[in-house]
Amino acid sequence: MQQAFLQTPLGTAIIEGDENGVSRISITDGDGNATENHDKTPYVLAEAVNQLKAYFDGKLNTFSFKLNPEGTDFQKRVWDALLKIPYGKTTSYQELSVQLGDVKAIRAVASANGKNPLWIVVPCHRVIGSDGSLTGYAGGLWRKKWLLEHETPPVQQSLF
Structure with a gap:
């Protein structure tokens, strides 16, 4: 397993993976080993680093690098459903449960x-409460709010 680091507006992104794909992306508060020197980025993670940088620069809204997360079959089904939430849009845990075929699975989906x-x-930040509230986010609600605002910038109103 190799690692790469990228400084972002949310903290240091730690990207982990190998030739089978990226298996983990996390964010830490410190600057850790963040470097913009891509010469130190492992080759197998270079595309992920480039795409994440473009995302944070507002130049990319769909990722195409290979993913290889570890999880149960159910977790992978939920994560696949998350990938279908369009950029700049949100859904609720309840809507996600219905989409997965079991309206009573809200807690399992949230887990x-x-x-x-x-x-x-895998945009888990795009899942909100049924009432539109920001609910739970492992990285903290301030990061979730930042990501949602980043993906839906205010529309410039016409001056005329």
């Missing part, structure tokens, strides 16, 4: 969402 090892790329 799988909380165990998502691929922050930002």
Whole structure:
């Protein structure tokens, strides 16, 4: 397993993976080993680092690098459903449960969402409460709020 680091507005992103794909992305508060020197980025993680940088620069809204998260079959089903939430849109835990075929699975869906090892790329931040409230986010609600605002910038109103 190799690691790469990227300084972001949310903290240091730690990207982990190998030739089979990226298995984990997490964010820490410190600057850790963050470097913009991509010469030190392992080759197998270079595309993930480049795409994440472009995302934070506002130049990318769909990721295409290979993913390889570890989880149960149910967790992977939930994470696959998260990948279908469009950029700039949100859904609720209840809507996600219905989409997965079991309206009563809200807690299980929320638990799988909380165990998502691929922050930002598998957009668990796009899941909100049925009432529109920001609910639970492993990285803290301030990060969830930042990501949602980043993906839905205010629309410039016409001056005329």
